[in-house]
Amino acid sequence: MKELKDLVRPNVWNLKPYSSARKEYAGNDASIFLDANENPYNAPNNRYPDPLQKDLKKRIATIKSVRPEQIYLGNGSDESIDMLFRVFCRPGVDNVVAIAPTYGMYEVCAEVNDIEYRKVLLDASFQFKASDLLDACDDFTKLIFLCSPNNPTGNDLNAEEIIRLVSQFQGIVVLDEAYIDFSDTPSFIRYLGEFPNLVILQTFSKAWGCAAIRLGMAFASESIVELMNKIKYPYNINLLTQREALDMVGRYYRVQEWVESLLGERKRLMNEFKKLPCCKQVYPSDANFFLVRVGEARKLYAYLVEKGIVVRNRTNIVLCRHCLRITVGTRPENDRLLEVLKEYRE
Numbered sequence: 001m002k003e004l005k006d007l008v009r010p011n012v013w014n015l016k017p018y019s020s021a022r023k024e025y026a027g028n029d030a031s032i033f034l035d036a037n038e039n040p041y042n043a044p045n046n047r048y049p050d051p052l053q054k055d056l057k058k059r060i061a062t063i064k065s066v067r068p069e070q071i072y073l074g075n076g077s078d079e080s081i082d083m084l085f086r087v088f089c090r091p092g093v094d095n096v097v098a099i100a101p102t103y104g105m106y107e108v109c110a111e112v113n114d115i116e117y118r119k120v121l122l123d124a125s126f127q128f129k130a131s132d133l134l135d136a137c138d139d140f141t142k143l144i145f146l147c148s149p150n151n152p153t154g155n156d157l158n159a160e161e162i163i164r165l166v167s168q169f170q171g172i173v174v175l176d177e178a179y180i181d182f183s184d185t186p187s188f189i190r191y192l193g194e195f196p197n198l199v200i201l202q203t204f205s206k207a208w209g210c211a212a213i214r215l216g217m218a219f220a221s222e223s224i225v226e227l228m229n230k231i232k233y234p235y236n237i238n239l240l241t242q243r244e245a246l247d248m249v250g251r252y253y254r255v256q257e258w259v260e261s262l263l264g265e266r267k268r269l270m271n272e273f274k275k276l277p278c279c280k281q282v283y284p285s286d287a288n289f290f291l292v293r294v295g296e297a298r299k300l301y302a303y304l305v306e307k308g309i310v311v312r313n314r315t316n317i318v319l320c321r322h323c324l325r326i327t328v329g330t331r332p333e334n335d336r337l338l339e340v341l342k343e344y345r346e
């Protein structure tokens, strides 16, 4: 890896961050707070929340076996993705490299930040070669985006290739693990100590069942987290979100129960899909969704909508011609989907 200073935007490296009232006084002894122009009434919502979410990070650190200083919390993973562009990429100068197809937000964020976005196509089994991604890089490549399990293909990326890439790339590798709880492959969090250029994204939006509270976790070296903290909105995670997340962390066993049940349903649903006449191919999945290739994706999508069922039509995505992406639902929801599909005539 290059020196961090040579990867970070110079204006960010030199930035003196905004210092909020709650940051300047972080002690626990005071009982009268006249420092932040808050209204003294309407507790607890009258007070600014903890800008660094210390209690929540402590709990997450325990679950994930990292130090709290290795955690950045954002308004969804989407905030962390944008933050990484803003820390590392100079608009109109730098570029990023990503696998394709993958999660659409990396490219949108690149465009918003005026950063060239270079795509490297996955192979027929939706896998990549580290050497192909490295060949797409030049001196101005700051970030490489990987997503494992990948969205929308559903599969884990090959772990040895990920290691090869992280060890050889001179910039930052962002590994999006939004669906890791559904995979048999363990998280790459265990490699954080070994690779200072690795950033891992996870989220409360999927297995944690908390998409509405908007909370994403980034795990990285302390120095990268520090840089993200330096440029973030001072109070980016609101009090209600911090409280709800703490609550969920206390009920982590529920998340594990949900995952177990969804994995059972995934297996059943995929087996049933393989028997459907409208279904040409079911792709393997390590996530809470799977990709299926059908005869006419647009027609089948419209038919399902007519029956009140929405799936994701991915037919316009590279390598996903005539593919629908199916999220695993509850047992009754999945039963209804199968019933409706059995009645389908092309």
Ligand SMILES: *Cc1c(COP(=O)(O)O)cnc(C)c1O
Residues within 6 Å of the ligand: 075, 076, 077, 078, 079, 103, 147, 151, 176, 178, 202, 203, 204, 205, 206, 211, 215, 216
């Ligand atoms: C759903 C998803 C996310 C989650 O984003 P949030 O902003 O945390 O809701 C991140 N990455 C991928 C690949 C996803 O599919």
